[in-house]
Amino acid sequence: MVQPVVVGINGTAESLTATDWAAEEALRRDLPLTLVHAWDPQRLANVTLAMAPDAQQTVAARLVRDTEERVGARHPGVRVTGELVTGPEVAGLAERSEGAALLVLGSRALSPVLGFLVGSLGLKVLRRTRCPVVLVRGRDQEGGTAGGDIVVGVQDAGEAAAPVLSFAFEAAAARGVAVRAVRAWSLPTVFTFRPSTIRRADEHGGLEALERQTLEDTLAPWRERYPRVPVVPVLDFGSASEVLLSAASDAQLLVVGSRGRPGGGRHIGAVGHAVLHFAEVPVALVTDNT
Structure with missing residues (x-):
């Protein structure tokens, strides 16, 4: 159908x-x-x-x-x-x-x-x-954004990012433009500190290097699946909503993820609310498979 x-x-x-x-x-x-x-x-x-x-x-x-x-x-x-x-x-x-x-x-x-x-x-x-x-x-x-890239927020890693990346790469392929894959990172707080993360960061040369590698690893299978779609990885320090809004200022579409609810529907989340209210370009909200 x-x-x-x-x-x-x-x-x-x-x-x-x-x-x-x-x-x-x-x-x-x-x-x-x-x-x-x-x-x-x-x-x-x-x-x-x-x-x-x-x-x-x-x-x-x-x-x-x-x-x-x-x-x-x-x-x-x-x-x-x-x-x-x-x-x-x-x-x-x-x-x-x-x-x-x-x-x-x-x-x-x-x-x-x-x-x-x-x-x-x-x-x-x-x-x-x-x-x-x-x-x-x-x-x-x-808004003059018709020729811009497809900007996608990549806060999840690996397979968890598949729904939002699938939508973004399909949109970019249909338009013949690049995907700008944006990931925000920040220093861990007392509530998010994990010794295992610090050990992995030391192995990669620091937290920023670890975050960059995580982004590249997440994008790798999508580069292979869409070889004709240019990919621009963007890693920036700050809150996810601020980084995404800044990166998408000249985009033709901003793609962000949301969480599915077990009983149906979705949870939009703080980042989703921020970009829905303040992005000046069309925003696509893509739900994960949960």
């Missing part, structure tokens, strides 16, 4: 930017595109000046149809279908993400200081899904 690229739409400028991004990604991957708009008749039921349910449904259906036509006009060749889902947006998007290759959501820019508004709805959708999710900023199309 072919897995589609799914994008949530609601008629806003941010939604349209996300739709354009999703359409281009569907073309690159030769996948169908599914537009999903959730119409919740209960949401406005108690609002004094709300339209009647039939009128609301008509407007919602028109939004889906107009967006589908817009995609057809702007992105010829995309196999696009629109779906009007009845019920809460979070549940509707989470359900449609099951079996999807990718879920794309829009986000609104606030200011250079405050960052971007992911919103409670976006965070709820992220927490309930397991497929890769890309958050696209409302101004990404004007």
Whole structure:
């Protein structure tokens, strides 16, 4: 079964930017595109000046149809279908993400200081899904990042990094650009100190050298699997979120990992929250296989 690229739409400028991004990604991957708009008749039921349910449904259906036509006009060749889902947006998007290759959501820019508004709805959708999710900023199309690298955070080592590296290398191969693999390191604290780590660091010539070797060892099988994708390892001292945000300033996509929950969904984590709110480029959140 072919897995589609799914994008949530609601008629806003941010939604349209996300739709354009999703359409281009569907073309690159030769996948169908599914537009999903959730119409919740209960949401406005108690609002004094709300339209009647039939009128609301008509407007919602028109939004889906107009967006589908817009995609057809702007992105010829995309196999696009629109779906009007009845019920809460979070549940509707989470359900449609099951079996999807990718879920794309829009986000609104606030200011250079405050960052971007992911919103409670976006965070709820992220927490309930397991497929890769890309958050696209409302101004990404004007950001001049189309020719940038794919930046990926490599905080896990070995096989644990496979899901996030697989996504990043596939994205880079499809675009014909390099992967910039970024790993942050810091001195161990009293809570993270391990004698075995210090012994290994001494064998490699210090903690920084050990971290660099760990990064190279993790990337080695991916270099072999994607020999035509240039790889730029980046090791920097500092917090993971700060290092990633700095490295991704001119990227066309930032890829970070998240932890899966045993009962479904994902745990975003502190680094994920930081890049989702403050990165100025599209962010892909990829869940591990746990």
